[in-house]
Amino acid sequence: MNVIPFPRRPEPEPLAFAIGARVDLRVGALAAGVVRPRGVLEEVFAFSNLTRLIRGARMAWRERGQHSGLVLSVPRDIQTRLEAEFLSDAANEAGCTRQSFTFEWDERQIVAAGPALAEQLRERGWGVALRSDPDCPLPFGARARSIYTEIIIDAPEDANPFMALDDTDRSPLGRRLLAAKAAGLIITAETVRTAAQARILAIAGFDRGGGPFAEAGLR
Numbered sequence: 001m002n003v004i005p006f007p008r009r010p011e012p013e014p015l016a017f018a019i020g021a022r023v024d025l026r027v028g029a030l031a032a033g034v035v036r037p038r039g040v041l042e043e044v045f046a047f048s049n050l051t052r053l054i055r056g057a058r059m060a061w062r063e064r065g066q067h068s069g070l071v072l073s074v075p076r077d078i079q080t081r082l083e084a085e086f087l088s089d090a091a092n093e094a095g096c097t098r099q100s101f102t103f104e105w106d107e108r109q110i111v112a113a114g115p116a117l118a119e120q121l122r123e124r125g126w127g128v129a130l131r132s133d134p135d136c137p138l139p140f141g142a143r144a145r146s147i148y149t150e151i152i153i154d155a156p157e158d159a160n161p162f163m164a165l166d167d168t169d170r171s172p173l174g175r176r177l178l179a180a181k182a183a184g185l186i187i188t189a190e191t192v193r194t195a196a197q198a199r200i201l202a203i204a205g206f207d208r209g210g211g212p213f214a215e216a217g218l219r
Helices: 047-063 077-082 084-093 107-114 116-123 144-146 172-183 197-203 212-218
Strands: 017-024 031-038 069-073 100-105 127-131 151-152 188-191
Touching: 017 212, 031 047, 031 144, 047 084, 069 127, 069 197, 077 100, 077 107, 077 212, 084 116, 100 107, 100 116, 100 144, 107 116, 107 127, 116 144, 144 172, 151 172, 172 188, 197 212
Parallel strands: 031 069, 069 100, 100 127, 127 151, 151 188
Antiparallel strands: 017 031
């Protein structure tokens, strides 16, 4: 008996990104998808690769039946090597609109390198989110509030629903929440684990949340 070998299909390449979810903490509706690049960052952030990554993320998001905006979470280690024109062109080439696409930056890098890149992206009309450091080192005055459209905070699991009230003994987190609320920014909790935590954070002034509570809505 002759055995005819069939060539094995090559294993598909893993996606160069993962997409997480953020939901509206008040109504539970999906508010945004978060694109997190994977792989060697120098390769991922080459122009053609980044354009394909963003386009692929948009297509994957639409295939899930989702039409909310996307946020590209830019890894800290690559931020200082990028330019606003490069990022803007890649998002344009991928078919993104300025109303539905946001670049997310790490606060520590903003403190170290300055806000010029974030400012230039904002000037080009893109959303700019600030991934807040727990120590809140960046002065959050009028200039910062004019740059950022969203702030992502690692909220405590046992959050006090009154943390952003105007009193004389307020933590850095409470002061930042109050400033962000006054500026009309979207305030997002990085990780929300339960519906009970989501309710408390909504009372405290958070608008959106990610993590297990949000991911459950994608399953």
